Amino acid sequence: MNNNYLKNERGSTLLVVMGLLMAAIFISFIFFDFFTTFAAKRVGQTSADSAALAAAEEAKQIYDKELRKQIKDRLDDLKSEKEAEKEEGKEGAEPAEGEGISTPITGIGDALFGKEMPPGVEKWINGSIVDLDSMDLNEALKYLFEQDEINHISCGSIEDAFPQVEEAARHYAKLNGAEEDVEVEFPYEGEFKVFVKVKKKAEFVTVDENMFSGDENKVRAEAAVNIATPKGIEITCD
DSSP: OHHHHHHHHHHHHHHHHHHHHHHHHHHHHHHHHHHHHHHHHHHHHHHHHHHHHHHHHHHHHHHHHHHHHHHHHHHHHHHHHHHHHHHHTSSOSOOOTTTOOOSOOOGGGGGGTTSOOOHHHHHHHTTOOOOGGGSOHHHHHHHHSOHHHHHHHHHHHHHHTHHHHHHHHHHHHHHTTOOSOEEEESSBTTBSEEEEEEEEEOOOSSSOGGGOOTTTTEEEEEEEEEOOOOTTOOOBOO
16 A cells, blocks of 8 residues: 555656646746847837937938028029129129128018128128038028028928938838838927837747737837937927
């Protein structure tokens, strides 16, 4: 009887050990799922951050190029108007070299009268050879345009070229591990920002993927980045 009792004990111990082993394996699978989800989240967040930064930089280049073009066009308009006024004798005698503009510019210049004209703008209008890159563009921008105009030009140029911004975001999201499901938004909450949302699929061992519907098995990551603006100018989008 004692021998049978000992044999039964050994069988029970084996069952307990096997049960513990199965539980340990199952728990390890759960930890694996948690780890893969965490890893997917990290990859997704890195992708969203890099995509938002790339999109913001692309947006800056787009609006900066358009602002430079608008500045040059406005300067050329003022220069042409001044030359036309000279021909019609509206300005009187031509100012001596180095004196600059001594009378207000009519027409397009009327809206700007009262502001102190930046030296670079004055030289350009007077016909001096001035490189746009050597001019203080911030001062020229604030002198030549009202804030509403700056907002309209900047936001409008980005919206018109928005596919380029999206492409830059998706390119860098892919480089960092998110190959699909990249959403880009501009402007973000009325601010001069780019918002990116990335969805990264997570792999599970303990759960059948067929149990998920739609994007339930995807980890979401978001990032919003301010687009750099000219010094002393705050741009907003309606």
